[in-house]
Amino acid sequence: MIESVQDVAESLHLEREWLRVTLESIGDGVITTDTFGAVTFLNPVAQSLTGWTQEAATGMPLDAVFKIVNEETRRPVENPAARALRDGVVVALANHTLLIAKDDSERPIEDSAAPIRDALGNISGVVLVFRDSSGRRRQEQAIQDALTYADNIIATLREPFLVLDKDLHVVTANQSFYRGFQVTPEETQGRYIYDLGDRQWDIPRLRELLEEVLPQDHLFQDFAVEHEFPTIGRKIMLLNGRRIERPGNHSELILLAIEDITERSRLEKKLQEQTAALADLHRRKDEFLAMLSHELRNPLAPIANAVQILRLQETEDPFQHQARTIIERQLGQLTHLVDDLLEVSRITTGRIRLHRARLLLNGVVENGIETVRGLIEQRRHTLEVSLSPSPIWLYADASRLEQVVVNLLTNAAKYTADGGRISVCVEQEGNEAVLRVRDTGVGIAPELLPRIFDLFTQAERSLDRSQGGLGIGLSLVKQLVETLHGGRVDVVSVLGQGSEFVVRLPIVSPLLVTELPRAERAEPTGPSLRILVVDDNADSAQSFGMLLKASGHEIWIAHDGPTALAQAIEQHPDAILLDLGLPGMSGFEVAQRIRRQPALQGLVLIAMTGYGDETHRRLSVESGFDHHLVKPADFAKVQEILATVKPSEGRPT
Secondary structure, eight states, X not given: OHHHHHHHHHHHHHHHHHHHHHHHHOSSEEEEEOTTSBEEEEOHHHHHHHOOOHHHHTTSBHHHHSEEEETTTOOBOOOHHHHHHHHOSOEEOXXXXXXXXXXXXXXXXXXXXXXXXXXXXXXXXXXEEEEEOHHHHHHHHHHHHHHHHHHXXXXXXXXXXXXXXXXXXXXEEOHHHHHHHTOOGGGTTTSBGGGSTTTTTOOHHHHXXXXXXXXXXXXXXXXXXXXXXXXXXXXXXXXXXEEEEOTTSOOEEEEEEEEEOHHHHHHHHHHHHHHHHHHHHHHHHHHHHHHHHHHHHHHHHHHHHHHHHHHTOTTOOHHHHHHHHXXXXXXXXXXXXXXXXXXXXXHHTTOOOOOOXXXXXHHHHHHHHHHHHHHHHHTTOEEEEEOOSSOOEEEEOHHHHHHHHHHHHHHHHHTSOTTOEEEEEEEEETTEEEEEEEEOSOOOOTTTGGGTTSTTOOOOOOGGGOOOOOSOHHHHHHIIXXXXXXXXXXXXXXXXXXXXXXXXXXXXXXXXXXXXXXXXXXXXXXXXXXXXXXXXXXXXXXHHHHHHHHTTOEEEEESSHHXXXXXXXXXXXXXXXXXXXXXXXXXXXXXXXXXTOGGGTTOEEEEEESOOSHHHHHHHHHHTOSEEEESSOOHHHHHHHHTTOOOOTTOOO
């Protein structure tokens, strides 16, 4: 009998030891009490968390060893062990519970208390199991911070979007979606996308695109949708869809981003309309300039002819000579203005054609100076010219470069007071030819200097000091030099101290230059010819006829197309000076019909017109013209052409 008691005692001891070892090895804190709530056991984790040793805690009330308070209110919390002893149930700790250790340190804890029952089911104590939740709290806080950060980013996105599950139900949407489409989360989340609103997303092609995203790992971009919404009106949208994965599991989702381009489309349409309107305006402007040129040159032509007739008078007195000189000078200025007006239109529209050749810069500058010399002498300016001592060769259009020189000198003369000084210098610097035009004029204001080469830019002028011009001369200089010849033009000026314009152009290596033959010019004298002058402007036709008659030619005059054709067939002229814009039949048609007459094959057709653009020049060639002159035509040029015409057989020479 004694051995049986000893065996039982030993067995109980072994069981308690096994239980102690088990409790000590648990990762959570464990505290046990007796039926009175006095501590009977603390495992190492509990000792660490509470700061109490087994020896110090044994027999102490549980509330003294395991002190807990509410994290937010700091008020004591009922110990779960008390309820477990009282009610015999498992009790979990309340949320936000802090454990106050023996050294007054605090840490959040969680878990529960449970009653300990003996073999008969009676409560013999309580076991309290708890753990430090600081790490989990930190992890949860980190997760919450990340979610808050993501939510803040999403909240700032102005582009609405939906997140759809694999069945195309809405998982969530951002605030931009709710605001933009004036819907609530309750009307959106969990619903089939095609059932949203008035089924605006139920589009066959959109269905195909969305249903391909997950199975085929497909994305789509800029799918255009236009819809009339009852609350927000018509919207034009671009839809972009792609596959996303929810973090932490394998659920697949679709992100559908919606870009509202309604306003952008409206602005683009408006811009297109404005562009079309500007293009039409530009076209009509060019047509207007061409017509303006024609209408201005029509009266210029008879004036120029009349001046030429006056020049032929041998009995001209000093007053007549002075008056004729004034007319010639102002006629040249008016012709120059008309040419500039058309030139800038041709350059800006890319319709100008250069006739490049190797040329000497000194010669171009000399020709330009001679063109402006009358204006310079009128203003009594001192002109200082310094040409390059060695030849400077360029590959350029001589007439266009001469236009540059003329415009710069004209500008200098206009804005330099009478008796001032103008200097022209030509030199070579490295691989560049340099032309400098200086003056002692009024200079350019600092605020105007950056815009001096802009079209229609001029300095402010009082009415009593207007210098004339359209403000396009310097713009032409810049475009002719930089756009068409690959050079550069700069200006330096101080208000009240004059200006200096510097033109730089690339030179041609002397090794590549061969001596150019001197162009032979026909003398403006020649045989007597039979000439038909055709112009609907009676003054122009009559005055040019007078000039030709004074030069020894036999003249007929016509003022419309049919009469011109009849005169040509009847009189068999050697040459016809033919205007293009004629009543009854255009000059082009007259020329074409003349070229179909076998008896008139040898005559020379000269177009005399106010239209000088490339289109009309090409049409005149196609119609059979031999020459194309722009009104007011230089009579010397006409004589030069006529000098090459052979008179009809049997005519006196």
